[in-house]
Amino acid sequence: MTRPSWEEIQSSIQERMRSASVHDICIQDFLEKVGKVYEGATGLVDWDTIGDLLPDDVVEMDALPLPENTEAISKFAIIKLNGGLGTSMGLSQAKSLIRVRRDATFFDIILQQVHHLREKTGLQIPLLFMNSFNTREDTLNYPGIAGVNSALELGADFLQNQVPRLDAETLLPVGDGNHGSHWCPPGHGDIYNSLWISGILETLLSRGFTHAFISNGDNLGAVMHSGIAHHVISEGLDFAMEVTPKTRADIKGGVLYRSLTGQKRIELLETAQVPPDHKSDFEDISRFQDFSINNLWVSLESLRDRLQKGPLSLSLIVNQKSYEDQPVLQLESAMGAAVGQFDRTRMIRVPRKRFAPVKSxxxxxxxxxxxxxxxxxxxxxxxxxxxxxxxxxxxxxxxxxxxxxxxxxxxxxxxxxxxxxxxxxxxxxxxxxxxxxxxxxxxxxxxxxxxxxxxxxxxxxxx
Structure with missing residues (x-):
């Protein structure tokens, strides 16, 4: 089958996304990804560009001083990724509805964490969920969530974007766009566009919340830490990522490296981006001693300044799937990849207790x-x-x-x-x-x- 011209592909994708009222920023970002695939990009990295981190790139959480006041924490909003349905566990509802402890679900424990933090600090710290179209109703109908930020006169969530699944051969959108299976989430790297498009980014900044602590909704070990919050603000960091030492069970976890090209920034490398002949190098614990646990500390002012220049060019992840027995592509990005968009970045090495995921x-x-x-x-x-x-x-x-x-x-x-x-x-x-x-x-x-x-x-x- 002959692949259509780039103009035909671009026009078809624009028409599909605009008919679904997808924002132009998201369309622009998605077309950039499709254009890379059209030009032959596979999402795999050039291993020769992978350099080692510098000694000062990583600091130990346990070595950070704990401030006596709550000034740093008062600048933070808490954001939880909550777009998943838990389909790998046979669930067709929001994964956060699963009971984790006795009669407590993920939602219950997240709410307990935030209410405890508010009571301990006397601060009204915002809690926001990034939902997908699949999880929003489950989330907002759950007791205690819709009004969790009522004292701040702030909603409880914002919506992740959706993008078309593409025929692997033609790069045209599959189906007619009228069914959920014709669409897919663009990966959690979409959080930055979603914050911008929804207006949440500007709203938080206008209320004095200059930073965000972002983590996966299924990681109940990810709670606010005053030492990290203070370090991020006092050091003027744009972006910080938590990492923890790898074990043999974590060999597929994403790692950080210094790029040997361009501005030689810290970058995130996910297993899906590793060339097959370098899998053993990627899994080498002696070289990549830590892995990202997807707990991020982000300056919202730095994020706004960067987004004003256009969508983030996050590393491409090409996810190969099947739809009605035909190969399709889902083009995604990881939110940790944004570390490569900023100059003032750092890794925080944390104890394993801050990583308690439920994937199975x-x-x-x-x-x-x-x-x-x-x-x-x-x-x-x-x-x-x-x-x-x-x-x-x-x-x-x-x-x-x-x-x-x-x-x-x-x-x-x-x-x-x-x-x-x-x-x-x-x-x-x-x-x-x-x-x-x-x-x-x-x-x-x-x-x-x-x-x-x-x-x-x-x-x-x-x-």
């Missing part, structure tokens, strides 16, 4: 267990010395099945790893210590209570 039901089992707890700031942090590695087979992949199989949550406080094979009904309290493997290969569901034991340590267990 295995993660959820750890968060619900006694290996984690809510600390004095309502952050969900690890109690255990190291995070237990949990592997659940496909019987537990979907949240509905997970809930059915785990009416009781095993103790993982002393666990190093837990592997569960086959259908087990966790109908009794048990304690896991060391490395334990539960193997049910009978094809029939087995009850944990049938084992007539209360604990397992460094062993493989069969029915």
């Amino acid at each position: 039901c295995a993660d959820l089992l750890v968060r619900r267990s006694d290996a984690c707890e809510l600390d004095e700031n309502k952050a969900l942090v690890l109690r255990a010395t190291t995070e237990p590695v949990v592997q659940l087979d496909d019987n537990y992949k979907k949240i509905q099945d997970f809930e059915t199989y785990f009416p009781e949550i095993p103790s993982l406080l002393s666990a190093h790893s837990l592997t569960v094979e086959g259908p087990w009904l966790f109908d009794a309290q048990i304690r896991i210590q060391g490395d334990v493997r539960l193997m049910n290969r009978t094809g029939a569901q087995k009850r944990i209570s049938s084992l007539k034991r209360t604990g397992f340590k460094d062993e493989s267990v069969k029915p």
Whole structure:
């Protein structure tokens, strides 16, 4: 099939996006990405441009002084990414509706964190959710969210943009644009355009909120830290990113490097951008010792000044998908990639406790267990010395099945790893210590209570 001319592709995309009332800034930004693909860009980096960070690029959070006053915190708004549906866990609603602790959902704990911070500081710190079209209704209908900023006369959310999915061969938009499957989110790098287009950026600045702390909604370890807030403001930083030391479990996590070209700024490198023949280099923990946990500290004044010059040219991520058995492209960007747009940037190396994501039901089992707890700031942090590695087979992949199989949550406080094979009904309290493997290969569901034991340590267990 012959690819249409650039003029035809551009016209088709503009027509599709304008018919859906997508803002011109977003259209301009998306066309820039499509143009790169049209010219042959794959989203992969030139490995020869990857340099090492400088010693002063990273500071230790634990070495930062904790200010005695709340002046720095008073300048910050808190923003949570909340556009995901949790489809990988079999959910068709906002992922933040999932119950994480007893009867507390992600939403509940985020609200607890912010109300606790407000009570502790006496400040009305804004909490904003960046929603997608898929999650906005679930979010604003949740008790306590719509009016969370009522004292500030500020809404609770703003909307992420949407862009067309493209036929991989022609680069034309798929379908007719009248169905949700014809559209996709442009990655969380869209947050900057969304803040600008929605007017939230200017509103926050006009209220005296000069900075934002941005994190994933499913990372309940990401709470305000007065030391980081003070450091960002006192050092006049445009942009700071939290990183934490890599383990073998984190080898696919995004890393930071110094570009050897252009202005030699700090840049973010995601696994999707790594050439296949350099995967082992990317996963080399001795070179890339830390990875980004997507907790960002951003000067809104610097962001506004940069956006006034035009959309951010964030590194392109080409996500290959399938639609009606045809290959399609989703063109995305990561919000951490904005670090390369600014001069005054820094990495903050933080303890692992500030990274508590839930990407799967295995993660959820750890968060619900006694290996984690809510600390004095309502952050969900690890109690255990190291995070237990949990592997659940496909019987537990979907949240509905997970809930059915785990009416009781095993103790993982002393666990190093837990592997569960086959259908087990966790109908009794048990304690896991060391490395334990539960193997049910009978094809029939087995009850944990049938084992007539209360604990397992460094062993493989069969029915």
